[in-house]
Amino acid sequence: xxxxxxxxxxxxxxxxxxxxxxxxxxxxxxxxxxxxxxxxxxxxxxxxxxxxxxxxxxxxxxxxxxxxxxxxxxxxxxxxxxxxxxxxxxxxxxxxxxxxxxxxxxxxxxxxxxxxxxxxxxxxxxxxxxxxxxxxxxxxxxxxxxxxxxxxxxxxxxxxxxxxxxxxxxxxxxxxxxxxxxxxxxxxxxxxxxxxxxxxxxxxxxxxxxxxxxxxxxxxxxxxxxxxxxxxxxxxxxxxxxxxxxxxx
Amino acid sequence: xxxxxxxxxxxxxxxxxxxxxxxxxxxxxxxxxxxxxxxxxxxxxxxxxxxxxxxxxxxxxxxxxxxxxxxxxxxxxxxxxxxxxxxxxxxxxxxxxxxxxxxxxxxxxxxxxxxxxxxxxxxxxxxxxxxxxxxxxxxxxxxxxxxxxxxxxxxxxxxxxxxxxxxxxxxxxxxxxxxxxxxxxxxxxxxxxxxxxxxxxxxxxxxxxxxxxxxxxxxxxxxxxxxxxxxxxxxxxxxxxxxxxxxxxxxxxxxxxxxxxxxxxxxxxxxxxxxxxxxxxxxxxxxxxxxxxxxxxxxxxxxxxxxxxxxxxxxxxxxxxxxxxxxxxxxxxxxxxxxxxxxxxxxxxxxxxxxxxxxxxxxxxxxxxxxxxxxxxxxxxxxxxxxxxxxxxxxxxxxxxxxxxxxxxxxxxxxxxxxxxxxxxxxxxxxxxxxxxxxxxxxxxxxxxxxxxxxxxxxxxxxx
Numbered sequence: 001x002x003x004x005x006x007x008x009x010x011x012x013x014x015x016x017x018x019x020x021x022x023x024x025x026x027x028x029x030x031x032x033x034x035x036x037x038x039x040x041x042x043x044x045x046x047x048x049x050x051x052x053x054x055x056x057x058x059x060x061x062x063x064x065x066x067x068x069x070x071x072x073x074x075x076x077x078x079x080x081x082x083x084x085x086x087x088x089x090x091x092x093x094x095x096x097x098x099x100x101x102x103x104x105x106x107x108x109x110x111x112x113x114x115x116x117x118x119x120x121x122x123x124x125x126x127x128x129x130x131x132x133x134x135x136x137x138x139x140x141x142x143x144x145x146x147x148x149x150x151x152x153x154x155x156x157x158x159x160x161x162x163x164x165x166x167x168x169x170x171x172x173x174x175x176x177x178x179x180x181x182x183x184x185x186x187x188x189x190x191x192x193x194x195x196x197x198x199x200x201x202x203x204x205x206x207x208x209x210x211x212x213x214x215x216x217x218x219x220x221x222x223x224x225x226x227x228x229x230x231x232x233x234x235x236x237x238x239x240x241x242x243x244x245x246x247x248x249x
Numbered sequence: 250x251x252x253x254x255x256x257x258x259x260x261x262x263x264x265x266x267x268x269x270x271x272x273x274x275x276x277x278x279x280x281x282x283x284x285x286x287x288x289x290x291x292x293x294x295x296x297x298x299x300x301x302x303x304x305x306x307x308x309x310x311x312x313x314x315x316x317x318x319x320x321x322x323x324x325x326x327x328x329x330x331x332x333x334x335x336x337x338x339x340x341x342x343x344x345x346x347x348x349x350x351x352x353x354x355x356x357x358x359x360x361x362x363x364x365x366x367x368x369x370x371x372x373x374x375x376x377x378x379x380x381x382x383x384x385x386x387x388x389x390x391x392x393x394x395x396x397x398x399x400x401x402x403x404x405x406x407x408x409x410x411x412x413x414x415x416x417x418x419x420x421x422x423x424x425x426x427x428x429x430x431x432x433x434x435x436x437x438x439x440x441x442x443x444x445x446x447x448x449x450x451x452x453x454x455x456x457x458x459x460x461x462x463x464x465x466x467x468x469x470x471x472x473x474x475x476x477x478x479x480x481x482x483x484x485x486x487x488x489x490x491x492x493x494x495x496x497x498x499x500x501x502x503x504x505x506x507x508x509x510x511x512x513x514x515x516x517x518x519x520x521x522x523x524x525x526x527x528x529x530x531x532x533x534x535x536x537x538x539x540x541x542x543x544x545x546x547x548x549x550x551x552x553x554x555x556x557x558x559x560x561x562x563x564x565x566x567x568x569x570x571x572x573x574x575x576x577x578x579x580x581x582x583x584x585x586x587x588x589x590x591x592x593x594x595x596x597x598x599x600x601x602x603x604x605x606x607x608x609x610x611x612x613x614x615x616x617x618x619x620x621x622x623x624x625x626x627x628x629x630x631x632x633x634x635x636x637x638x639x640x641x642x643x644x645x646x647x648x649x650x651x652x653x654x655x656x657x658x659x660x661x662x663x664x665x666x667x668x669x670x671x672x673x674x675x676x677x678x679x680x681x682x683x684x685x686x687x688x689x690x691x692x693x694x695x696x697x698x699x700x701x702x703x704x705x706x707x708x709x710x711x712x713x
Binding site: 039055056057083084086087088090092093095096097098107108111112123156157160 | 603605606608609610612613614615616619623624627628631
């Protein structure tokens with residue numbers, strides 16, 4: 001599934017600061033088309049910041065980031081183009097509470113892609129079926145459970161038919177009994193060959209779908225490896241400590 | 250239900266029954282208990298008894314005061330009031346025996362024939378009698394439009410809304426003033442050409458043909474061009490002689506002035522306030538600074554001084570011969586003043602929106618204006634409906650201040666009606682003030698109820 005010669009993302013010597021705080025240090029990362037990457041690490045290690053730099057929700061101060069060959073810089077046209085191709089799912093869903101599920105899903109296709117309304121609704125229904133909640137299309141987000149809301153958020157991103165999906169801790173705000181339904185959706189997405197970068201602590205998910213696991217600490221990539229190797233045979237002490245803390249109970 | 254011998258182990262085998270609530274919790278009896286007797290019927294301990302007795306005492310006291318005052322008002326306004334003056338004796342209809350009239354000496358109530366006689370003056374002020382139909386047509390058109398917009402079941406609401414904001418003000422102004430204002434066709438033509446040129450520059454700039462700087466300011470240049478053209482075209486429309494007798498704003502008065510000032514203020518202050526609020530939260534330092542200065546300046550001065558400045562100071566600075574209509578000056582003052590307040594109300598709503606909403610909109614690729622229009626403002630404005638309506642109501646009542654610069658609004662008209670000696674009586678002033686207060690109350694209460702209706706409707710459609 002991974003296409004080696006088609007580079008989706010390349011980050012070279014990326015650095016970022018929040019004021020004096022050096023939050024991303026010398027990040028070098030290449031992601032190929034169809035790759036599924038899991039990013040993990042202790043809180044405050046810069047994992048969310050890393051993926052938020054990929055669609056310019058955060059600005060990096062040094063280094064180059066290219067998404068599908070388009071460089072992310074101050075040129076708004078580039079940013080718009082990248083955002084059209086990159087979907088993002090947030091920890092707190094961030095659905096629009098004043099719009100129905102269907103309207104949530106058709107908003108971006110209609111306004112950004114200029115898709116006619118009827119067509120946008122057909123696409124939306126297709127993806128709502130895909131995440132198994134077409135019957136909720138005319139409800140408001142507040143009437144859905146957390147797991148359902150997160151699945152809607154995934155469908156909403158898919159409606160833009162993105163080339164890459166970013167997941168920022170998609171299951172961290174969910175009740176334990178709802179995590180599975182969201183992970184199942186993500187697994188089926190991965191099986192269809194979607195390129196994705198997930199910040200998550202769901203190690204079961206990482207083992208199951210990831211091509212590569214990246215471990216970050218204090219703003220740097222400390223270790224990256226294939227999941228089996230990463231979990232069975234961690235190299236650095238920091239990785240060992242982290243794994244022992246999250247897997248040790 | 251079985252229980253194991255172990256105290257710490259418990260397994261429920263039969264589901265607990267679902268029981269109805271206690272009687273004093275539901276139905277009419279429950280309502281009466283919770284709302285009337287709960288606080289005064291508890292005598293189970295010394296403390297509770299003292300509390301119940303105190304509650305009982307205050308309940309009786311407040312009811313007594315409330316009912317007697319209400320009765321007094323009812324008597325004054327309806328039961329003892331003089332309703333008609335069939336013989337046309339004017340003031341003597343509301344005089345007691347000792348004052349020279351026929352009413353008993355202890356009579357003290359409203360004198361409605363006086364108010365009825367002044368109704369036209371209260372509504373239109375000194376507007377010429379033969380031309381009142383113009384005001385009526387304007388008012389009826391406006392009322393019809395507003396009702397159309399407020400009732401959601403009606404079709405074409407968007408079209409009606411657009412017409413109410415564009416065509417209606419033009420029609421209203423022509424009807425009320427009579428149109429046929431002076432116009433300088435050469436100047437207007439020149440300005441329109443300048444406007445067209447600016448629009449062209451804006452278009453070219455947008456395509457990046459005039460360099461980076463021009464493309465950044467393209468939309469502003471285009472906007473200025475369009476405003477120039479719209480302004481000049483309006484001037485030309487107003488200069489058309491439609492055969493109506495001109496009526497200067499000096500002849501307007503009463504409810505007419507109150508409504509003109511209030512409606513213009515309300516209609517302009519909301520969008521202007523939204524723009525100012527967005528500007529104050531913008532990332533662009535210059536826009537932010539300008540909006541902040543504007544808001545803080547207008548909030549920092551009393552409306553009275555704004556109106557004074559508008560009517561006394563501005564003419565001093567204008568070159569000789571340039572004359573700005575007095576009502577127009579007051580209108581601009583009221584608009585800018587209430588826009589500053591509105592901006593802060595809207596900013597409160599913007600701040601209540603979760604950062605995630607902005608991020609989700611951005612991540613989907615919506616532009617700034619798209620995300621504001623589709624995502625942020627609908628939510629922010631819904632949050633602050635009470636504050637917005639509060640500002641509207643405040644603005645509506647503040648229109649009475651225009652009487653300070655010699656415009657006769659509803660209250661001012663009432664005041665000058667009192668000066669009519671042919672109706673002079675001890676209850677003359679109180680009658681007309683009661684009536685004016687009633688009119689203000691009807692408008693303000695109407696706004697308040699509609700806003701509550703909107704809140705309920707919006708919160709129902711998106712229960713959280």
